[in-house]
Amino acid sequence: MxxxxxxxxxxxxxxxxxxxxxxxxxxxxxxxxxxxxxxxxxxxxxxxxxxxxxxxxxxxxxxxxxxxxxxxxxxxxxxxxxxxxxxxxxxxxxxxxxxxxxxxxxxxxxxxxxxxxxxxxxxxFRWVLDRNVVRYVIHVTGEGLLLAALIAAGLAYAASLRRRERLREADARARAAEERLRVSREVHDIVAHTLAVVGVHLNVAADALQEEPAEAAAALRLAQDVRGRAMADLTSLIDVLREGPGSTAPQPDLASLGTLIADARATGLEVIFDERGDPSAVPAASAVAVYRVVQEALANTLKHSGAVKAEVTIDYRPRSVTVEIADNGHGGDGGAGVPEGHGLAGMRGRVGALGGALTVGPVPGGFAVKADIPVAGSSL
Structure with a gap:
């Protein structure tokens, strides 16, 4: 008390x-x-x-x-x-x-x-000794035992308070560590996607520099724009990885998918974007997972597959969201699959944390990434 x-x-x-x-x-x-x-x-x-x-x-x-x-x-x-x-x-x-x-x-x-x-x-109370020794012993012993019990109870209560405080601190540290891990994955996703898009624009600029300087300049401007947006995202996230207090910016959501698709199209990749259903009921955590799966999959397409066409399909259903990114590249290399790097591991961990499932592998005519992500309050 x-x-x-x-x-x-x-x-x-x-x-x-x-x-x-x-x-x-x-x-x-x-x-x-x-x-x-x-x-x-x-x-x-x-x-x-x-x-x-x-x-x-x-x-x-x-x-x-x-x-x-x-x-x-x-x-x-x-x-x-x-x-x-x-x-x-x-x-x-x-x-x-x-x-x-x-x-x-x-x-x-x-x-x-x-x-x-x-x-x-x-x-x-010694005057009772002459009249009733038993009463005296009971009185003194009872008061002594009561004193010991009260002190022991106070010590036990104080120990329980300290234990609860340590548990709260440990829980706070665990949540902070989880948050830093989540943000580190966000940073990886942003960097990987940005490097892939910027790399494509730089290749275009290098190829067109001599013969088409205007096209080269446009590619460099696009690369600069993508780089600027990525730096803004990184600036808003990097403080969270530090031990001290920091502020976080709003996470990307489904409304940001258009910019992501536009960046991929600007590299010359033909991207077909198909959304089905109502996205308004998708909770924030699932929305971020959808965005990151699309971001990482398109980054892998640009970096590894050599594809010229990709199709992004998102199906919003009452109990889940299905995301599929398929391209006509050689990401599978005859079924060998892509390396299980940080990007793929991050996608798998993010989707798995929400109770969903991620499949990655070759398909007829190309390579595909598919994620089934449950919405809050449901399971697959």
Whole structure:
């Protein structure tokens, strides 16, 4: 019930803590008065009820000043016992205060204070020895066991708080690592696609530089435009890979596919783009996966296949999205397949993380990449 952490809790947590404190304060006051009456106190308004109210009111401050609440509670109990011969106990009226203080870093002081109070309690109760030794032993032993239990409970609670905090920190680190891994894949996709497109434009420029300088200049301008867009994307992503805080830009979505297709067409590759169905219901994670699969597949087509034509087909269905990129190149090399590099591994991992499936390989007349990606709330 103690909150050793200095961080400010959310409003809902603070509200719940206040309710808990009010309940504990009320229970302490009522229970103290009830026990006092049950053990022979005849005039509760002469010390018993005021002390009960004081002990209860102190508990409303226990989270902010745990040691002060404990010491004031003990002092009030001490004054109460000096003012009247009461059978009420010494340790148990301050049970909540002991537990709260024991959950802080000052647990040794709590134990020392408790032992001192327990010793005084044993001395103060010595008059019972002549009348009832068993009662005396039960009283002293019971108070000692209660003190040990309260301190142990406070230590256990503090340990559980620290364990939960470590788990939260570990979870935050794991999420940060996953985010950096995701962004590193995004960076790879952007770089691979950009290098493929820019490489094609540079080849065109080199071939046309002597005979068609205007065409060469146009190719270089297109390469420069693609490079500029890629640099903007990389700038927005690179901070996420650093350990410190950084900002992320919006991820590419289905609306960005047109620019991707236009870049591929500008290299001279004939790209047929066919969309079927309604893309509006596709969630963000699936949309990014669709974009990256198309981006990586077209980059592989431009770099490895020698194709002159590619067909991009995206079929939006209620439970899944099917993406297929087929070209007329030799990416398969007779069925050998393409190397399992970072791009293909990234596509496979991205699609697999969403519960989908990716197939890559030769088809009649060329090579194809096909991904089936489920939408949120469904599975293939």
């Amino acid at each position: 103690a909150e050793p952490s200095p961080q400010r809790a959310p409003a809902s947590v603070r509200h719940s803590a206040t309710i808990v404190d009010l309940v504990l304060a009320a229970l302490t006051a009522v229970f103290f008065v009830a026990v006092a009456l049950a053990t022979g106190v005849r005039s509760p308004w002469q010390g018993t009820i005021p002390l009960a109210l004081f002990l209860g009111a102190l508990l409303l401050l226990r989270r902010r000043r745990p040691m002060a609440v404990l010491l004031l509670s003990i002092a009030a109990i001490f004054v109460y016992h000096l003012a009247r011969e009461s059978p009420a106990g010494w340790i148990w009226p301050a049970s909540v205060a002991y537990f709260t203080a024991a959950a802080t870093s000052r647990v040794r002081w709590v134990a020392a204070v408790g032992v001192a109070q327990l010793v005084y309690s044993a001395v103060d």
